[in-house]
Amino acid sequence: MIERLRGEIFLVESDYIGVDxxxxxxxxxxxxxxxxxxxxxxxxYIHHVVREDASLLYGFSVQEERNLFRSLLAVSGVGPKAALGIxxxxxxxxxxxxxxxxNVAFLTKLPGIGKKTAARLILDLKDKLAHWMPKTLEIPTQTVVSESNDREIVIDALMGLGYDEKEAAQLANNSFEENQSVEAWIRAALRQKG
Structure with a gap:
């Protein structure tokens, strides 16, 4: 199986690239x-799929994205094209x-994802992806929250999940506690909505 390719990009099309x-x-x-x-x-970084009628390469610029792609493929009803769409x-x-x-509302906005598939994504991956939260949110490593700058990080993270600015600000304000990390603050804000 092919793990990665290093080469020159000689072609860029709407859904694939050519790597020499x-x-x-x-x-x-x-x-x-x-x-x-x-x-x-x-x-x-490559995910190589060998089928009876084809040998397909799916590529990612970072390993983290490829790992998430592979996690998505483990969910029933999600194939490579759907995972790329997500x-x-x-x-x-x-x-x-x-x-x-x-957040079913966010997930069902993804291409090819209906309510049933969104529910399967949550059921199958919520626990498996628990360790991804701090890494993928790209939260600074500091442990104590200063209410000014970190409040903006929390609001931006919530807006990235589909909340409007007013709702994100309200969730951030209502979930702030002294001496909590940014990650804990975001999790607390998300729990309020649940």
Whole structure:
């Protein structure tokens, strides 16, 4: 199986890129092909699917995104195309946070995801993705919250999950406690909505 490719991007199409590795051109389906620029050398992390009628490569610029893609594939009813569609509609942080918060409204806005699939995503992945929350939200490592700057981080994270600015600010204000981490603050805000 192919783990990664390092090569020159020679083609950028609407749903895939061409990667030249020592004279061999690979077709790699990616979330956002336009993040790659023709003529540049890139490392692409690969998920390789071998079927009876095809051998397909799905590529990601970071391993974290590939790991989330693989987690999505483990859910019944989610194939590679649907998983790519999900990843193209939101950042890994937004998707994982929505699953953690059981935010069905956000999940059903993702391409190809109805209420049943959203419920399966939550049921199958909520516990498995619990360790992703701090990493994917890209929260600073500080442990004590200063109400000014960190309040904006919390509001931005909530808005990324689909809350409007007013509602996000209200959730942030209502869930603030002294000496809590930004991660704990976000989790507390999400619990209020649940």
């Amino acid at each position: 590795v020592q004279g061999v051109g690979y077709q790699v389906f990616v979330v956002n092909p336009y993040q790659f620029e023709e003529g540049t050398t890139n490392v692409v 990843l193209s509609a939101g950042t890994p942080a937004q998707i994982v946070s929505a699953i953690q918060a059981e």
